[in-house]
Amino acid sequence: MALGKDYATQECSIARALEIVGERWTLLVVRDALYGVRRYNDFLVHLGIPRAVLATRLQMLTEEGILEKRRYQESPPRDEYVATDRGIALWPALRALGRWGREHHGESALRTFHHAECGTELGSYGECPACATVVPVEDVLMAPGPGLDPDPADPVSRALLQPRRLLQPIVVDQV
Numbered sequence: 001m002a003l004g005k006d007y008a009t010q011e012c013s014i015a016r017a018l019e020i021v022g023e024r025w026t027l028l029v030v031r032d033a034l035y036g037v038r039r040y041n042d043f044l045v046h047l048g049i050p051r052a053v054l055a056t057r058l059q060m061l062t063e064e065g066i067l068e069k070r071r072y073q074e075s076p077p078r079d080e081y082v083a084t085d086r087g088i089a090l091w092p093a094l095r096a097l098g099r100w101g102r103e104h105h106g107e108s109a110l111r112t113f114h115h116a117e118c119g120t121e122l123g124s125y126g127e128c129p130a131c132a133t134v135v136p137v138e139d140v141l142m143a144p145g146p147g148l149d150p151d152p153a154d155p156v157s158r159a160l161l162q163p164r165r166l167l168q169p170i171v172v173d174q175v
């Protein structure tokens, strides 16, 4: 029997979450939104995602209230996509996935995450060991790690070479 489209028969909150974010591009779009990517073209160049897939995922994430569509230009009309509280709440899941990928595939860190107030690297649960507090997403400073390509081709990756707070908007000049 073919697997159904969803997991409606499973009484599990993980299954319900996966109905929304279980497809790999979806979580990568959310990850980029938390990094501060907001514009269609910036998601496109940074993710290397097919256009049609990106358009579908952005629409779905907007309908699910994970991203909010905001008009930033009227003529021609252009929208950007900003992570909502519901989207920001996915950060611990993304952080845990990143950590798992590193520890179980022996990769060196592409990015490191720090408490912006004191510079201390965050612990496994998003806490600052020095301040003994869980650091809110907007106070997380993301810095390039040893595994990161120092000379990337796309402008979003270049913007991400500088330490920056999560959610701080990335706006790349489109030529």
Ligand SMILES: [Zn+2]
Binding pocket: 115, 117, 118, 119, 120, 128, 129, 130, 131, 132
């Ligand atoms: Zn701290």
